[in-house]
Amino acid sequence: MTTRYITTPIYYLNGEPHLGHVYTTIAGDVLARYWRLAGAQVKFLTGTDEHGQKVAQAAALAGESPQAYTDRLAKLFFEMCRKINASEDIFIRTTEKRHHEAAKALWTKLEDAGHIYKSSYKGWYAVRDEAYYEESEIVEGKAPTGAPVEWMEEASYFFKLSAWERPLLDYYEANPDAIAPIGRRNEVISFIKSGLRDLSISRTKFSWGVAVPSDPEHVMYVWIDALTNYITALGYPNIKSEDFKIFWPESIHLIGKDILRFHAVYWPAFLMAAGLEPPHRIFAHGWWTCDGKKMSKSLGNVVNPFELINAYGLDQVRYFLMREIPFGQDGDYSDTAITQRINSDLANDLGNLVQRVLSFIYKNVEAKIPEPEELLGEDREMLAKAAALHDLLREDMEGQALQGYCQHIWEVIREANRYVDAQKPWSFKKSENPKDLARMNTILYVLVEVIRHVAIYVQPLMPASASKILDQLGQSERTFEALKTPLKSGTSLSEPHGLFPRREL
Numbered sequence: 001m002t003t004r005y006i007t008t009p010i011y012y013l014n015g016e017p018h019l020g021h022v023y024t025t026i027a028g029d030v031l032a033r034y035w036r037l038a039g040a041q042v043k044f045l046t047g048t049d050e051h052g053q054k055v056a057q058a059a060a061l062a063g064e065s066p067q068a069y070t071d072r073l074a075k076l077f078f079e080m081c082r083k084i085n086a087s088e089d090i091f092i093r094t095t096e097k098r099h100h101e102a103a104k105a106l107w108t109k110l111e112d113a114g115h116i117y118k119s120s121y122k123g124w125y126a127v128r129d130e131a132y133y134e135e136s137e138i139v140e141g142k143a144p145t146g147a148p149v150e151w152m153e154e155a156s157y158f159f160k161l162s163a164w165e166r167p168l169l170d171y172y173e174a175n176p177d178a179i180a181p182i183g184r185r186n187e188v189i190s191f192i193k194s195g196l197r198d199l200s201i202s203r204t205k206f207s208w209g210v211a212v213p214s215d216p217e218h219v220m221y222v223w224i225d226a227l228t229n230y231i232t233a234l235g236y237p238n239i240k241s242e243d244f245k246i247f248w249p250e251s252i253h254l255i256g257k258d259i260l261r262f263h264a265v266y267w268p269a270f271l272m273a274a275g276l277e278p279p280h281r282i283f284a285h286g287w288w289t290c291d292g293k294k295m296s297k298s299l300g301n302v303v304n305p306f307e308l309i310n311a312y313g314l315d316q317v318r319y320f321l322m323r324e325i326p327f328g329q330d331g332d333y334s335d336t337a338i339t340q341r342i343n344s345d346l347a348n349d350l351g352n353l354v355q356r357v358l359s360f361i362y363k364n365v366e367a368k369i370p371e372p373e374e375l376l377g378e379d380r381e382m383l384a385k386a387a388a389l390h391d392l393l394r395e396d397m398e399g400q401a402l403q404g405y406c407q408h409i410w411e412v413i414r415e416a417n418r419y420v421d422a423q424k425p426w427s428f429k430k431s432e433n434p435k436d437l438a439r440m441n442t443i444l445y446v447l448v449e450v451i452r453h454v455a456i457y458v459q460p461l462m463p464a465s466a467s468k469i470l471d472q473l474g475q476s477e478r479t480f481e482a483l484k485t486p487l488k489s490g491t492s493l494s495e496p497h498g499l500f501p502r503r504e505l
């Protein structure tokens with residue numbers, strides 16, 4: 001049986017959910033929904049990263065205890081998942097007991113196997129990135145990401161990362177698909193080749209985190225704690241559990257490009273050192289800008305995802321985010337771009353196809369899916385294009401090509417609109433000749449069958465809208481399996497309603 005374990009990053013609780021959070025979560029949701037419809041066994045994980053200095057500082061700034069603060073903010077992220085119709089199977093919080101236990105178990109495993117030693121750290125640290133930086137990386141007193149850095153000197157435990165250069169390079173050579181897109185893989189390989197230093201993995205200057213089991217004066221570095229969430233959710237340290245055995249080998253970590261190093265260097269090294277398999281695949285997506293500029297509070301151009309959803313509709317926003325840019329590249333948000341996308345792809349292409357075909361049938365063919373007669377070459381071609389989606393879309397999803405997934409479906413939608421224009425079913429409406437009526441019924445049957453395919457494949461992208469179309473078509477079987485059986489004639493259609501109103505700029 002096909003199995004997929006899809007994860008988003010767990011989000012820092014230092015502010016409200018923003019477009020970056022919504023973007024990865026929707027991408028994960030589209031993949032999870034797709035694989036469920038394909039009959040796979042799926043686990044989709046998201047959640048919150050609640051420890052560390054950054055969160056502790058945010059709590060202090062809010063005048064709350066870290067626990068009260070994270071409880072309050074975790075709710076906002078859980079609510080975000082509801083607002084974007086995410087279908088996560090697990091929403092994990094790193095403050096949960098099971099997670100503390102898993103993080104401690106991983107630490108103990110690493111320590112017992114001799115991968116951890118005590119020393120002291122001296123160097124730069126950026127709280128905003130929760131990352132250490134080398135002297136050589138500091139640009140004009142700042143981290144390469146632009147984050148402010150502070151000098152840090154404290155007793156610290158270290159993970160012997162330097163020992164994992166060769167094993168990591170060998171692993172990535174043997175598993176060319178483990179990091180995508182390819183540019184990100186190259187970036188990781190050259191980073192490893194430039195030499196890995198041992199990694200400081202504990203702090204003593206604050207206490208908001210998971211205590212080091214053998215030395216509770218120390219709290220774990222937030223990244224070793226946070227990364228462990230991916231296996232906590234599968235029952236770690238019980239690696240004999242069904243979940244761990246089934247899902248871990250099929251993990252897909254969706255992340256933003258800024259957190260690649262943590263996921264593709266540190267995480268696999270921790271796992272290998274603990275005798276576990278590295279993640280199966282890491283996919284790093286790009287960043288959204290707004291009107292060509294980096295989103296920032298100081299520029300005042302941060303796109304609020306909930307305002308977008310209120311203004312344009314949830315499915316419209318989900319579709320836009322997946323369709324507008326190739327998954328893996330940076331992209332730009334603008335009101336013009338989303339408006340054009342809604343008008344062209346949703347109102348003109350999909351909405352119009354469904355509306356014109358279904359209202360014609362509703363008004364003129366007794367509101368029932370007509371019986372087809374002899375299929376002509378053009379009918380077969382149209383049906384073949386819809387049937388071909390099955391393999392094309394599976395390939396897209398295997399590679400997390402979310403934009404390609406949209407494009408392949410929309411090629412069929414546009415083809416169907418051309419087919420309507422060319423076949424002109426309405427031209428037969430008034431004819432007395434039974435042959436003409438048979439032809440009209442055949443054309444309409446072909447169109448409903450194409451719309452059924454399209455709607456079933458659109459479900460992962462726009463669950464609510466796809467479900468409305470399938471309701472109108474009277475279809476209760478909605479998995480990809482259902483498409484193996486030809487559309488049944490005679491099913492009653494319900495009254496069609498417009499799906500995607502046009503937008504003014």
Ligand code: MSP
Nearest residue numbers: 009010011012020021049226227255256257287288
């Ligand atoms: N807590 C860590 C992840 C730990 S995973 C074990 C973290 N959290 S975060 O809340 O800061 O960021 C979450 C994600 O949001 C990252 O993948 C980041 O790339 C993404 N984005 C933040 N701003 C973004 C855009 N402007 N555009 C797209 N994604 C962006 O990092």
